[in-house]
Amino acid sequence: DTEVTQTPKHLVMGMTNKKSLKCEQHMGHRAMYWYKQKAKKPPELMFVYSYEKLSINESVPSRFSPECPNSSLLNLHLHALQPEDSALYLCASSLLGQGANSPLHFGNGTRLTVT
Amino acid sequence: DAKTTQPTSMDCAEGRAANLPCNHSTISGNEYVYWYRQIHSQGPQYIIHGLKNNETNEMASLIITEDRKSSTLILPHATLRDTAVYYCIVRVSGTYKYIFGTGTRLKVLA
Numbered sequence: 001d002t003e004v005t006q007t008p009k010h011l012v013m014g015m016t017n018k019k020s021l022k023c024e025q026h027m028g029h030r031a032m033y034w035y036k037q038k039a040k041k042p043p044e045l046m047f048v049y050s051y052e053k054l055s056i057n058e059s060v061p062s063r064f065s066p067e068c069p070n071s072s073l074l075n076l077h078l079h080a081l082q083p084e085d086s087a088l089y090l091c092a093s094s095l096l097g098q099g100a101n102s103p104l105h106f107g108n109g110t111r112l113t114v115t
Numbered sequence: 116d117a118k119t120t121q122p123t124s125m126d127c128a129e130g131r132a133a134n135l136p137c138n139h140s141t142i143s144g145n146e147y148v149y150w151y152r153q154i155h156s157q158g159p160q161y162i163i164h165g166l167k168n169n170e171t172n173e174m175a176s177l178i179i180t181e182d183r184k185s186s187t188l189i190l191p192h193a194t195l196r197d198t199a200v201y202y203c204i205v206r207v208s209g210t211y212k213y214i215f216g217t218g219t220r221l222k223v224l225a
Contacts, residue, residue: 106158
């Protein structure tokens with residue numbers, strides 16, 4: 001079990017669908033992250049939120065839209081995806097401030113398949 | 116951004132120490148090194164991190180060279196459950212950007 005919970009675990013969507021991935025943590029972490037991982041590759045950073053504000057966007061296409069409604073929740077809204085967007089999407093969180101060198105805590109991811 | 120390089124794969128006999136190297140020759144003075152492992156279909160699991168001193172916890176030891184250009188993760192008595200992909204990560208100084216290396220696929224053999 002992890003302290004970062006991601007839902008759903010699996011998602012299949014068509015290229016015209018709109019769906020959302022959800023991530024939740026209750027560790028008091030104020031930084032939250034989205035990573036994308038293709039098969040047999042390392043995770044690649046997509047977005048970072050700090051204090052509920054978007055601080056890093058790694059040139060991610062606009063069909064991926066992140067949202068951080070509060071300090072415990074992180075969403076990733078998906079629209080008009082392509083089959084090559086199929087991947088494992090990982091959420092993570094970490095402390096900020098004095099705990100700024102604290103490690104990332106990962107969820108177990110959402111496995112997304114775009115048909 | 117600091118980059119890390121790791122061997123693609125390694126084998127280790129069960130019960131022996133597994134020594135996993137990582138090169139991070141462009142690391143800055145205040146950038147930490149983190150190690151994670153990932154078992155198939157799960158999220159990465161934190162193992163250990165350090166700045167310049169050697170570190171040890173219940174899972175592993177981390178040895179960082181004096182020039183900080185490389186480090187070694189040591190699993191002192193590898194078990195079959197340690198079979199996983201191990202990632203060395205550097206956090207880019209002044210940001211919350213954690214960059215994964217390519218990872219080492221460790222196979223522990225019975």
